[in-house]
Amino acid sequence: MDIRFEAIGKVWPDGTRALDRISLAVPAGQFCVLLGHSGAGKSTLLRCVNGLEVPTEGRVLVAGRPVDAGSLRELRRHIAMVHQHFALVPRASGAANVMSGAVSALPLWRVLSGLYPAALRRKACELMRAVGLEEAHLARRAEKLSGGQQQRLGLARAFMLDPKVILADEPVASLDPAISREVLSLLRTEARERGATVLCSLHQIDLARAFADRIVALHRGKVIFDGPPTALSEAELSVIYARNETVEAPPAIPLRKAV
């Protein structure tokens, strides 16, 4: 499924502009990384795709369907999400956390009773193994796992229903560099196998360069770079990572459309 942002903008109630009329098309199957420092609008952009935020202007289309109250229920079944702080249920077991990824495909009585169909139980186990977890982690509470293991669990949960779109909101922000690479490569492999589109926000440039098919850099709610990782120059990086937030995005560097 492809994602199209059509001039979407988001203004918070306090007047802060998070997104400034961004237009962007992410073709199906692409691993697109959103770069930018905190507050650049990466998360907001991602959350507009599955309706966790509603843009104040413009619209988002997923597979050609505009994201709105009417289409969300159906669209959300195909859009998985990986979270910065994992967003697992800490006291629930690894198995229950992974299974919760299939919640929209389960009838309510199965959800309430916890009696899941054998096919899904098997799938949960397969995914746990695929992301590098062991049988012992099934029964263990999520809070007892390490950060890396928790995010692996988050990945397994995301892939339960073979999503067509995966939104990853800083999935490795709280992990160390080596684990970060493992998690991202898992994310890319599993997504490739399913032909899923990945929209992943990051703030580590080296990781973005290593994993992205395409990098979109945001600064103060605007796209300031859009192209393949190889086209990203040091000068642009210095802008993306301008620590001083009062600095205006310098007009000296125009929006470049590489490719």
Add this chain to the structure above:
Amino acid sequence: MSHTAPPPALDNWTFPRAFGTRTLLVLLIAFAVLFYTGQRVEVGRMLSLTGNSILSAIGLSEKAEGSGSLGNVLGRLVPLQISDRQEVSRIDGFDPADLPPFAYLEEVSTQEQVLNPGSLELEEHAVSKTYLVQPFGYLGHIAVKTLETLEIALWGTVLAVLLGLPLAMLGAHNMMPLALPRFVARSLVSFLRAVPELISALFLVIAYGFGPIAGFLALGLHGAGVLGRFFADEMEHADKRPQEALAAIGAGRLAIWRMAVLPQVLPHHIGSTLYVLDRNVRMATVIGLVGAGGIGQELKGRYDMYEYGHVGTILLAIFLVVLLLDQLSGRLRRRLL
């Protein structure tokens, strides 16, 4: 050589005082309120009566006035009633060959004056009565009544959970997005909590008659008010992130509750339920006073018949049960949280 400049004078510095005028004013008002209300609840008389009975108890003053003093009241509770004594002729189908354990028969002969209808004269007759004495009979009776009280408390708690949980789900912000049902549920919960068990038991006794039904219904309704509030607060304080994660992939409210909220709040729910159970055991004895079954009903009956020895035994039994339950629920709570 350099000479340091003298530090600037501290003329404009003032060290804050511990008590400002406002604090003193508040204290003054509080004193005035306590003085006024203290007279109305007769704190002074209470102190003098208590002091008197303490002094008389240690022999420093004459016998305390009247029979209403604290020492006299406590004194009447002993000796505690342990045995049970019943006239054999009043027991249906009594079989002297088959006595309960530890029981024995006691013959008591008394002289009774009986009017002879023929001579119209009072004549002395020797009357002999047989009593069945069970040395621990009353303890057994109390044990049965205590068990009934515990059962009432248990069912009151079950009812409280069954009613309180749905009400809490309707009243919690993260479970019910619509304001009107939330308001209705919250109001109902507040109402249930506002009606004391004793009062609702009075009405329920009229509706369902004397006995345990009125008891556990009264406890359940009040408990639902307490749990409806506690459960709702606990649900609202659950971590929002997993809930959002499930909402993001299209889960409905009930599914979010089951998968993301319940695992987080279950230990707190159990803790609150144990608190209500604990409270229900204490309240079950009180509502027995209005005829809602259990040991309270026994207590009220014995008290009205001035059988203070029995009352003492009952009070001791209640104390032991509450103490035990307190220990038990405390241990359970520590293991869960």
